[in-house]
Amino acid sequence: MISISLASDVPIHDQLVAEIRRLIAAGTIAAGDELPPVRQLAADLGINLNTVARAYRDLTDAGLLSSSRGRGTVVMSGTERPTGEPAQVRRRIESSISSALSDAKLAGLSRDQTRDLINTMMARLWGPSCEEGASP
Amino acid sequence: MISISLASDVPIHDQLVAEIRRLIAAGTIAAGDELPPVRQLAADLGINLNTVARAYRDLTDAGLLSSSRGRGTVVMSGTERPTGEPAQVRRRIESSISSALSDAKLAGLSRDQTRDLINTMMARLWGPSCEEGASP
Amino acid sequence: MISISLASDVPIHDQLVAEIRRLIAAGTIAAGDELPPVRQLAADLGINLNTVARAYRDLTDAGLLSSSRGRGTVVMSGTERPTGEPAQVRRRIESSISSALSDAKLAGLSRDQTRDLINTMMARLWGPSCEEGASP
Amino acid sequence: MISISLASDVPIHDQLVAEIRRLIAAGTIAAGDELPPVRQLAADLGINLNTVARAYRDLTDAGLLSSSRGRGTVVMSGTERPTGEPAQVRRRIESSISSALSDAKLAGLSRDQTRDLINTMMARLWGPSCEEGASP
DNA sequence: GTGGTCTAGACCACG
DNA sequence: GTGGTCTAGACCACC
Numbered sequence: 001m002i003s004i005s006l007a008s009d010v011p012i013h014d015q016l017v018a019e020i021r022r023l024i025a026a027g028t029i030a031a032g033d034e035l036p037p038v039r040q041l042a043a044d045l046g047i048n049l050n051t052v053a054r055a056y057r058d059l060t061d062a063g064l065l066s067s068s069r070g071r072g073t074v075v076m077s078g079t080e081r082p083t084g085e086p087a088q089v090r091r092r093i094e095s096s097i098s099s100a101l102s103d104a105k106l107a108g109l110s111r112d113q114t115r116d117l118i119n120t121m122m123a124r125l126w127g128p129s130c131e132e133g134a135s136p
Numbered sequence: 137m138i139s140i141s142l143a144s145d146v147p148i149h150d151q152l153v154a155e156i157r158r159l160i161a162a163g164t165i166a167a168g169d170e171l172p173p174v175r176q177l178a179a180d181l182g183i184n185l186n187t188v189a190r191a192y193r194d195l196t197d198a199g200l201l202s203s204s205r206g207r208g209t210v211v212m213s214g215t216e217r218p219t220g221e222p223a224q225v226r227r228r229i230e231s232s233i234s235s236a237l238s239d240a241k242l243a244g245l246s247r248d249q250t251r252d253l254i255n256t257m258m259a260r261l262w263g264p265s266c267e268e269g270a271s272p
Numbered sequence: 273m274i275s276i277s278l279a280s281d282v283p284i285h286d287q288l289v290a291e292i293r294r295l296i297a298a299g300t301i302a303a304g305d306e307l308p309p310v311r312q313l314a315a316d317l318g319i320n321l322n323t324v325a326r327a328y329r330d331l332t333d334a335g336l337l338s339s340s341r342g343r344g345t346v347v348m349s350g351t352e353r354p355t356g357e358p359a360q361v362r363r364r365i366e367s368s369i370s371s372a373l374s375d376a377k378l379a380g381l382s383r384d385q386t387r388d389l390i391n392t393m394m395a396r397l398w399g400p401s402c403e404e405g406a407s408p
Numbered sequence: 409m410i411s412i413s414l415a416s417d418v419p420i421h422d423q424l425v426a427e428i429r430r431l432i433a434a435g436t437i438a439a440g441d442e443l444p445p446v447r448q449l450a451a452d453l454g455i456n457l458n459t460v461a462r463a464y465r466d467l468t469d470a471g472l473l474s475s476s477r478g479r480g481t482v483v484m485s486g487t488e489r490p491t492g493e494p495a496q497v498r499r500r501i502e503s504s505i506s507s508a509l510s511d512a513k514l515a516g517l518s519r520d521q522t523r524d525l526i527n528t529m530m531a532r533l534w535g536p537s538c539e540e541g542a543s544p
Numbered sequence: 545g546t547g548g549t550c551t552a553g554a555c556c557a558c559g
Numbered sequence: 560g561t562g563g564t565c566t567a568g569a570c571c572a573c574c
Contacts, residue, residue, distance in 0.1 A: 005227055007224070008224060008227050008228070008231075009224060009228070010227070010228060010231055011548080011549065011550090012549080012550075013549085013550090015231065018231055018234055018235050018238070021235065021238040021239075021242065022234050022235075022237075022238045024238070024242065025237070025238035025241035025242050026238075026241070031322075037560080037561065037562080038561085038562065038563095039560095039561085039562095047550080047551085048550060048551050048552075049551090049552090049553095050550075050551075050552090050564095051549085051550065051551085053562070053563075053564095054549095056562080057562095057563085063283060064242075066326065067561090067562060067563090068329070068333070068558085068559095068561085068562075069556095069557060069558045069559080069561060069562045069563065070557075070558040070559040070560075070561045070562070071558080071559070071561065071562085072560095072561060072562080073561090073562075076322070077320055077322045085279070087143075088143070088144060088145055089243045089244075091141055091144045091146065092144070092145070092146055092239070092243070093236075093239055093240050093243055093245065093253070094253065094257070095144075095146050095150070095151060095154050096235065096236040096239045096240075097236045097239075097240070097253060097254060097257055098154050098155075098157075098158050098257055099154050099157065099232065099236070100229075100232040100233045100235070100236040101158075101161070101254070101257055101258060101261055102154070102157040102158050102160070102161040102261070103157075103228070103229055103232045103233075104229050104232075104233070105161035105162075105261050105262070106157065106160065106161050106200070106214075107225050107228075107229055108214075109229065111258065111262040111265070114258070115258070117229070117230065117233060118233060118237075118254060121230070121233055121234055121237055122237060122247065122250070122251070125237050125238070125241050126241070126247040129247070143493070145281075147471065184485060186439075186484075186485045190474065193476075197476070197573085277499055279495075279496070280496060280499045280500070280503075281496055281500070282499065282500055282503050286503070287503060290503050290506050290507050290510070291506075293506075293507065293510040293511075293514065294506050294509075294510050296510070296514065297509070297510040297513035297514050298513075333558080336514070350514075350516075353514070355515060355516075356417065360415070360416060360417060361515050363413055363416050363418070364416070364417070364418060364511065364515075365508075365511055365512050365515055365517065365525070366525065366529070367416075367418055367423065367426055368507065368508040368511045368512075369508045369511075369512070369525060369526060369529055370426055370430050370529055371426050371429065371430075371504065371508070372501075372504040372505045372507070372508035373430075373433070373526075373529055373530060373533050374426070374429040374430045374432070374433040374434075374533070375429075375433075375500070375501055375504045375505075376501050376504070376505070377433035377434075377533050377534070378429065378432065378433045378472075379497045379500070379501055380497075381501065383530065383534040383537070386530070387530070389501070389502065389505060390505060390509070390526060393502070393505055393506055393509055394509060394519065394522070394523070397509055397510065397513050398513070398519040401519070419563080419564065419565090420564080420565075421564085421565090445545085445546065445547080446546085446547065446548095447546085447547095455565080455566085456565060456566045456567070457566090457567090457568090458549095458565075458566075458567090459564085459565065459566085461547070461548075461549090462564095464547080465547095465548085475546090475547060475548090476546085476547070476573085476574095477546060477547045477548065477571095477572060477573045477574080478545075478546045478547070478572075478573040478574035479546065479547080479573080479574070480545095480546060480547080481546090481547075545573100545574080546572100546573075546574075547571105547572090547573090548570100548571080548572085548573105549569100549570085549571075549572105550568105550569085550570080550571100551567100551568085551569080551570100552566100552567085552568090552569105553565105553566085553567090554564100554565080554566080554567105555563100555564085555565080555566100556562105556563080556564075556565100557561100557562090557563085557564105558560100558561075558562090558563105559560080559561075
C-alpha cells in the first residue's frame with residue numbers, strides 16, 4: 001500500500017511522509033486506525049527502523065499522527081489537526097499547488113500531460129470522476 | 137508581479153521561491169533575464185534583505201538561477217538545468233503533486249474546489265484553457 | 273476554570289495539559305480530586321473528545337493523573353509522583369525555565385515585560401505576592 | 409559555552425536545542441554567526457554526530473538556524489523568524505512560562521526558590537538586574 | 545571541508 | 560510488544 005523508491009533523490013523519510021499523508025487524505029487509513037509498528041514497516045519496505053521512525057515523528061509533529069511508547073502509532077482525528085485560520089490554510093494550499101505545477105512545467109510537461117497526471121492522482125484521492133471519462 | 141503574505145505561516149523565503157518558480161515556469165521571466173538586485177526586491181516587498189538573499193540562494197542551489205558578484209542574478213536556460221533521469225523526474229513530479237493534493241484534501245477542500253483552484257493556477261502558468269470557460 | 277484558545281498555534285491538547293498542570297500546581301484541584309469525564313470536559317470546551325483524552329493520557333503518563341475504567345480520573349498525591357533524584361529534578365526545572373525565558377526574549381519581550389508576565393503567573397500559582405503590589 | 413548532561417532524562421538533542429536557543433536569546437551568538445560544525449560540536453561534547461545534527465535540524469525547522477551543505481550552519485536574522493501574529497506569540501509565551509512555573513511548584517520549589525532561580529536565569533539572558541541586588 | 549541521509553545495532557521506558 | 564534515543568560508521572552532494 002505504501003510505495004517507496006530507494007533510487008529516488010527524494011529522501012526516503014520524505015517519501016514516506018508523503019505516502020502516509022496521501023493514505024490519510026484518501027481515507028484509506030482513517031482517524032483512530034493504527035499504523036504498522038516502525039519495525040514492521042521498516043522490514044516490509046526493506047529500510048531502516050530509524051528512517052520509518054523519523055517519518056512517524058515528522059507526522060506526529062505535524063499533528064497527523066499520535067504515537068506513544070508501548071501503544072503504537074494511530075491517526076489523529078481531524079479535529080485535532082491544527083489547521084489555522086481559513087485564509088492561512090487557503091494560502092498554504094495555493095502555495096503547495098503552485099509549487100507542484102511549476103515543478104511540472106519546469107520539467108517540461110505539457111498542459112495536457114500535467115492535467116492527466118493530476119486527474120489520475122485526484123481519482124486516487126477522491127475516487128473516479130464522472131467528468132473526465134466522457135469527453136475525450 | 138510577486139505577491140508575498142507576511143501574515144502567512146509559510147516562511148517568506150519559501151513564498152518567494154514559489155513565486156519566482158511560478159514566474160519562470162509561466163515564462164514571464166525567461167532564461168537570461170536578470171532578476172532585480174536583492175536590495176531592490178527586498179525594499180519593493182518590504183521584507184528583509186536576508187530573506188530575499190536566501191530565496192535567491194535556494195533557487196541557485198536548485199539550478200534555476202545563477203548569481204555572481206557584479207553580474208547580478210540571471211535565470212538559467214532550461215537546458216542547463218540539472219533534471220536527472222526521466223524516471224526520477226517523473227517520480228519527483230508525482231510526489232510533488234501528490235503532496236499538494238493531499239494537502240488540499242486534508243484541509244477539507246472538496247474535489248471541485250481543488251479542481252477549480254488547480255484550473256485557475258494552470259491558467260496562470262500555461263495561459264487560459266479552452267475547456268473550462270467559453271469567454272477567453 | 274480552564275481556558276483554551278482554538279486560534280492558537282499551540283496544539284489544543286498541549287494547552288489542556290498546561291492548564292491542568294497549572295490548576296494542580298495552584299492547588300485549585302488537589303490530590304484525590306476527580307477530574308470531569310472526558311466527554312463532559314470536551315463538551316464544555318467545545319473540543320473533540322479525543323483531544324481531552326490525549327491530554328488526560330499525557331498527564332497520566334507523566335504521573336500526575338490516574339485513570340481507570342469506572343473510577344474516573346483522579347489527581348495523584350504528590351508523594352506518589354515519580355520525581356527522580358533531586359539533581360535531576362533541579363536540572364529539569366532549570367531547563368524548563370531556561371526555555372521559557374529564551375522563548376520570551378526571542379519573541380522580543382523586554383526584561384520588564386517578561387518580569388511582569390512572570391509575576392502575574394506566579395500570583396496565580398502561589399497567591400498574590402507582598403512585594404509587587406501594595407493593594408492585595 | 410554549551411552544557412549538556414548525559415545523566416539527565418531530558419533527551420540530549422532537546423537539551424542542545426534549549427542551550428542554543430538560550431545562547432541566541434542572550435545574544436552570545438547573533439544573527440549571521442556560524443555555529444560549530446556538527447562533527448566538531450559532537451566531539452567537543454562527547455556525543456554523536458547525529459545527535460547534534462538532529463538538534464540543528466530541529467532549530468532549522470523552527471527558523472532559528474539556517475544550514476546548507478558545504479556552507480555550515482548560521483543563525484538566522486530576527487526578521488526571518490516566523491513569529492506569527494502578536495496575540496499568538498503572547499499566548500505561546502504565556503503557555504511556556506505557565507508550564508515552567510507549574511513544573512517548579514509541582515517539584516516542591518517554594519515561591520522564593522522559584523523567584524531566585526528565575527532571577528538568576530534572567531540575569532544570564534538580559535544581564536544583571538539593578539533591582540534584585542539591593543533589597544535582600 | 546560542510547551538512548544530510550541511511551544503516552546497523554544497542555539500550556531504555558512504557559504497557 | 561511498542562516507540563524513543565543514542566552510537567558508530569558509512570556514503571552522498573555541495574562548496
